[in-house]
Amino acid sequence: METRELEQKKLFFENPREYYRQLVNSSEGKIFSVEFVKKNGELRKMNARISVKKGVNGKGLKYNPFERGYLVVYDMGSDGFRTINIDTIKDISLVGIHKDYLKG
Numbered sequence: 814m815e816t817r818e819l820e821q822k823k824l825f826f827e828n829p830r831e832y833y834r835q836l837v838n839s840s841e842g843k844i845f846s847v848e849f850v851k852k853n854g855e856l857r858k859m860n861a862r863i864s865v866k867k868g869v870n871g872k873g874l875k876y877n878p879f880e881r882g883y884l885v886v887y888d889m890g891s892d893g894f895r896t897i898n899i900d901t902i903k904d905i906s907l908v909g910i911h912k913d914y915l916k917g
Contacts, residue, residue, distance in 0.1 A: 829902075830900070833899050834899070838863070843907065844860055844861070845907040846859070846860055847861055848902070850898075859888055860889040861888055863884075863887070882899050
């Protein structure tokens with residue numbers, strides 16, 4: 814494994830929230846796929862992106878989602894913003910990057 818890959822794997826196991834935040838931010842607004850467990854227990858796969866301006870009213874959230882363990886993304890299938898619990902992410906794929914450390 815390359816040094817960068819080992820560093821990413823180490824960050825994943827030490828601080829998965831920060832790892833996923835960095836990974837999603839590295840997408841730079843490009844579409845990515847994420848699979849996670851919804852609050853009701855259902856497994857959900859979503860094509861999403863960040864840095865979307867559509868539908869933004871300028872008020873913003875009244876809390877910092879990352880501090881609470883969430884990622885706010887734009888769901889490309891439903892054309893709306895969604896909040897994903899970082900702790901329930903099972904798989905994430907960006908162009909050229911597929912991270913699935915939990916499945917081996």
